[in-house]
Amino acid sequence: MDLNLLAQLTVSGVVVGSSYALLGVSFGIIYATTKIFHLAHAVSFAAAAYGAVWASSSLGLGFALALVVGLVVGLAFGVMIELVFYRPMRNKDATLLSIFLVSLGISVAFPNLLQLAFGPDNRTLERPGNPIYELGPVTITRVDVIGTVLIWLLIAAVTTFIVKTRFGRSITAMRTNPVMAEAVGIDSKRVFTVVFVIGSALVAVASLIQTSKGVATPNMGLQPTLIGFIAAFLGGIGSLWGAALGGLALGLLSSWSALWLQVDYGPVVVFGVMFLILLVRPQGLLGKAAV
Amino acid sequence: MSYYADIGITILILMTLAVSLNLLLGYAGRVSMAHAIFFGIGGFTAARLTLPTKEELGGVATSGLQTGAGWSWVWALVVAIVVAFLAALLISLPAVRLVRGEYLILLTLAFQLVANQLMGVLKNVTGGPFGLSGIPSMTIGDKVLFLPEEVFWVFLVAAVVSIAICWGLGESPFGRLLKGLREHDTAVASVGKNPVVPELLAFSISAAIAGGVGALAAFYYGSVVPSNYTLTFSILIVSVVVLGGIGNLTGTVVGAIILGLLEPMLRKWFGDGAIPWQAVIYGAALVLMMRIRPQGLIPEGKGLIRRRRGRRPEAEVPTEAEALERLSHRDDGADTSAALGMPIVEVHDLQKSFGGLKAVNGATFTLEQGKVTALIGPNGAGKTTIFNMICGSIEADTGTVRLRGEDVTGEAPYKMARRGLARSFQDVRVCQRLSALDNVAMGVPDQPGERVSQLILRPLRTRRVEQEVRAKALDCLALLGIASQADVLVSDLSYGDQKLVAIARLLATGCDVLLLDEPTSGVDPASVEKVIAGIGRLRALGHTVCLVEHSVHFVQRLADRAVFLDQGTVIAEGTVDELMNRRELAELYFGT
Numbered sequence A: 001m002d003l004n005l006l007a008q009l010t011v012s013g014v015v016v017g018s019s020y021a022l023l024g025v026s027f028g029i030i031y032a033t034t035k036i037f038h039l040a041h042a043v044s045f046a047a048a049a050y051g052a053v054w055a056s057s058s059l060g061l062g063f064a065l066a067l068v069v070g071l072v073v074g075l076a077f078g079v080m081i082e083l084v085f086y087r088p089m090r091n092k093d094a095t096l097l098s099i100f101l102v103s104l105g106i107s108v109a110f111p112n113l114l115q116l117a118f119g120p121d122n123r124t125l126e127r128p129g130n131p132i133y134e135l136g137p138v139t140i141t142r143v144d145v146i147g148t149v150l151i152w153l154l155i156a157a158v159t160t161f162i163v164k165t166r167f168g169r170s171i172t173a174m175r176t177n178p179v180m181a182e183a184v185g186i187d188s189k190r191v192f193t194v195v196f197v198i199g200s201a202l203v204a205v206a207s208l209i210q211t212s213k214g215v216a217t218p219n220m221g222l223q224p225t226l227i228g229f230i231a232a233f234l235g236g237i238g239s240l241w242g243a244a245l246g247g248l249a250l251g252l253l254s255s256w257s258a259l260w261l262q263v264d265y266g267p268v269v270v271f272g273v274m275f276l277i278l279l280v281r282p283q284g285l286l287g288k289a290a291v
Numbered sequence B: 001m002s003y004y005a006d007i008g009i010t011i012l013i014l015m016t017l018a019v020s021l022n023l024l025l026g027y028a029g030r031v032s033m034a035h036a037i038f039f040g041i042g043g044f045t046a047a048r049l050t051l052p053t054k055e056e057l058g059g060v061a062t063s064g065l066q067t068g069a070g071w072s073w074v075w076a077l078v079v080a081i082v083v084a085f086l087a088a089l090l091i092s093l094p095a096v097r098l099v100r101g102e103y104l105i106l107l108t109l110a111f112q113l114v115a116n117q118l119m120g121v122l123k124n125v126t127g128g129p130f131g132l133s134g135i136p137s138m139t140i141g142d143k144v145l146f147l148p149e150e151v152f153w154v155f156l157v158a159a160v161v162s163i164a165i166c167w168g169l170g171e172s173p174f175g176r177l178l179k180g181l182r183e184h185d186t187a188v189a190s191v192g193k194n195p196v197v198p199e200l201l202a203f204s205i206s207a208a209i210a211g212g213v214g215a216l217a218a219f220y221y222g223s224v225v226p227s228n229y230t231l232t233f234s235i236l237i238v239s240v241v242v243l244g245g246i247g248n249l250t251g252t253v254v255g256a257i258i259l260g261l262l263e264p265m266l267r268k269w270f271g272d273g274a275i276p277w278q279a280v281i282y283g284a285a286l287v288l289m290m291r292i293r294p295q296g297l298i299p300e301g302k303g304l305i306r307r308r309r310g311r312r313p314e315a316e317v318p319t320e321a322e323a324l325e326r327l328s329h330r331d332d333g334a335d336t337s338a339a340l341g342m343p344i345v346e347v348h349d350l351q352k353s354f355g356g357l358k359a360v361n362g363a364t365f366t367l368e369q370g371k372v373t374a375l376i377g378p379n380g381a382g383k384t385t386i387f388n389m390i391c392g393s394i395e396a397d398t399g400t401v402r403l404r405g406e407d408v409t410g411e412a413p414y415k416m417a418r419r420g421l422a423r424s425f426q427d428v429r430v431c432q433r434l435s436a437l438d439n440v441a442m443g444v445p446d447q448p449g450e451r452v453s454q455l456i457l458r459p460l461r462t463r464r465v466e467q468e469v470r471a472k473a474l475d476c477l478a479l480l481g482i483a484s485q486a487d488v489l490v491s492d493l494s495y496g497d498q499k500l501v502a503i504a505r506l507l508a509t510g511c512d513v514l515l516l517d518e519p520t521s522g523v524d525p526a527s528v529e530k531v532i533a534g535i536g537r538l539r540a541l542g543h544t545v546c547l548v549e550h551s552v553h554f555v556q557r558l559a560d561r562a563v564f565l566d567q568g569t570v571i572a573e574g575t576v577d578e579l580m581n582r583r584e585l586a587e588l589y590f591g592t
Helices: A003-034 A041-057 A063-091 A096-118 A142-164 A166-176 A178-183 A188-213 A222-235 A240-259 A263-280 B002-027 B035-050 B073-091 B102-121 B148-170 B173-190 B197-221 B231-244 B249-270 B272-292 B320-327 B383-390 B413-419 B436-441 B452-457 B459-479 B495-508 B525-540 B552-558 B576-581 B583-590
Strands: A132-135 A138-141 B138-140 B143-145 B343-354 B357-368 B372-376 B398-403 B421-423 B513-517 B544-548 B561-566 B569-574
Touching: A003 A041, A003 A138, A003 A142, A003 A166, A003 A188, A003 A222, A003 A240, A041 A063, A041 A096, A041 A188, A041 A222, A063 A096, A063 A188, A063 B272, A096 A222, A096 B231, A096 B272, A132 A142, A138 A142, A142 A166, A142 A188, A142 A240, A166 A178, A166 A188, A178 A188, A188 A222, A222 A240, A222 A263, A222 B102, A240 A263, A263 B102, B002 B035, B002 B148, B002 B173, B002 B197, B002 B231, B002 B249, B035 B073, B035 B102, B035 B197, B035 B231, B073 B102, B073 B197, B102 B231, B138 B197, B143 B148, B148 B173, B148 B197, B148 B249, B148 B452, B173 B197, B173 B413, B173 B436, B173 B459, B231 B249, B231 B272, B249 B272, B320 B459, B320 B525, B343 B383, B343 B544, B357 B372, B357 B383, B357 B544, B357 B561, B372 B383, B372 B552, B372 B576, B383 B398, B383 B421, B383 B513, B383 B544, B413 B421, B436 B459, B436 B495, B452 B459, B459 B495, B495 B513, B495 B525, B525 B544, B525 B552, B552 B576, B561 B576, B561 B583, B569 B576, B576 B583
Parallel strands: B357 B569, B372 B544, B372 B561, B421 B513, B513 B544
Antiparallel strands: A132 A138, B138 B143, B343 B357, B343 B398, B561 B569
16 A cells, blocks of 8 residues: 555545534534534535635735625525524424425525526635645645634634533533423523534635635535535444544545545445445444434 | 427326325325435336337447436336335334324434435436436327427326326325324324334325326426425425425315416516516415415315315114114124123233332233223333233233233234224323224224225225224214214214224224223313213123223223222232222322
8 A cells, every 4th residue: 555645645535524523513403502503514514615705806806805895795594594584483393394395496496596607617715825744755735724723723612612611511401301401491492503503614714725725606605515414423423523433534535535436436435335234233433322 | 389388298197296285294194205206216117118229329428428228217106106105115114113293393303414416426327417308208109299289198097197196186085084093193003003004005005196296297308407406495395395284285275276376477577587486476475374374375175176074863773772782792792691691801010110110010910801991000000001011002011911812912002902802091192083883993903994905906895894893983973972973074973072083993893802091080070970870881792801091980880890900010809899999098099
């Protein structure tokens, strides 16, 4: 085996896996708490990227400010979907299936609205250069270094928030036993809103890191959302560190698969892994068996 | 002419796919996000089978030409249907492990994405991103079906056949079973039905139909391309079903026509630039439908055929005496009176802990044939847990359960029911969106109409048996005094009547041993009298009844024997009066 290649694949696997980890945490915190299969997470992802592109190209804002605008736009879309669509349905005791179908509808319509507004072509964010560092046989770009560090800081911050603060513990209470949590006076609406704020902000960051080195396209959101779900699922729903590690493992695996398979097979490996896990261990790798 | 026929074909394809998906989404309440893939599997299978062989192309392996097996289209169609069926069966394997609800969404989403990716990658099989082309047209005799206005009729036939299949299955006892599972899989299992197989079959049949249409589409378009089988298309199919009304095939047909016309209309009036509006409209339609009219344009149960609802006139329902007479005629002709009082269920040293909590700690008692035994004791004594262990819905840590001397510890609930032991639930678990009669009919064992093979192979017999099943269900309802409500939707019945429906459903199973979990909790006094009378009839028919009940009044009037439990162990057995006269037990029971 080519050790240099292995080292390079490992480094890119960590980079990709870190963004998968962030996607996993962002999807996992929403799904575990609200039980909504939030496919429209994809909308927040794309909205963040297009928000930044729009701020940069139409408003003429600088790179840093454009990222801030993107973050706000992505977050706003996520929270808006909860407030405008999901919450009224929950109030009317809609089933999770019908809420999922609404989420599906939103995630079908939105990319096409983006396409109508911005055109079907790839959009690039005006950005500073992205120098490449060489560490022996391995190369890595500046965006990847900053992005990866940022991701793990964010994940650590969110998990600390959940474990250490009073509000964070009320999220956990809501996740594990909603009826009891309401009974002791936890406001489910507030918890859900905060969860959507955190989840949407995290997915916006993931989107902006990707847009800082790649392009924005109308359909860019769906695949990351599904990867986020797979990561969250792999780690066991409800465990944020599980979701993060699930994402990392997924990234490494799809990167290493290039040792044996053509590059085209990367996504096949990712979804294939989930399929296998579903077959042999439906509760996820770190999850507990359902009672 | 060809232009309109082509649009018609597009609509018919969409219609057939949506109708088949509605079998799953509507009747079984499960959503598949991979319907486009099964459509594609059919297409690729048919393409590879009908493409000419190398020899037919002159024996030269010309690089541009794709080769196949050179079959006729009819056989390719059959194989395509079978392959799609098997593929669906294979990917739904996790469902056997009781992966339910949103996991099927996830599973099919993953399958949709992985399979669509593979279609682009497996060049040897699918021809890669550009797919396969040069697929021969269909022929009938010497006539080549090439023009859209000719092929249209083939698709029309396919759509009609698919609608007939889905409607026939959905409205059959098999469909009733699916609807029951949609609401309460545990309850359906508790009356002896396999809770998994019907859903797997619904999924696979719906995929098989999609595969068949996929094959026909391949013959018509002459090519199959991976980009035709994307997630977006799967979502479109789901949209059609939701728009038309989940569980309503007429609605699906209307929905397919509306959404199918959308693209040609947009293109004609607004030009190609307007095509993205199509998906915007689908999405908006989904959102609006679920927000404003979750039941769809035409809700379930409404449509061409009006169903009778509301009370039946007394003259049309059997009297209680008639019902008793018919039901007491046992199928096996065995005389049970000799065995009266013999032990039929023996529970020995059952133990169960939940975490650190010892819920049941060495419970030992017997149920005597033909007697009503009450499990009584304070809250938390472990009564319901014992029920759950007897009927197999939770596993005992240690201990055995014997039924007629045979060790049946840990058998799945549906198998227990087939051995003659069924239960009811404290929270009733009757299916709200079915009529009382349908709920009870679901309890009747060994219905050929619940098996797809029988529905297809012996339609007349299944129809005849279904008449008998409905007659028997009506008798069961009559015995409990609610036959006049047979056609009322359960959601419109009082809670007391729902409990009676649940007991009638147990009765319909023909099981000897019936476990009733708090049959009168939350029931108004008038209905309590009906429940007491009903349980009296169960005993009169020779059933062994075991009930968990809090009302001493109720227990005293009904039970021949009582088993007193406290903290998971049996502390006394005897007649109810004996137990209640013992002061320490009364104190335990009522609290002091």
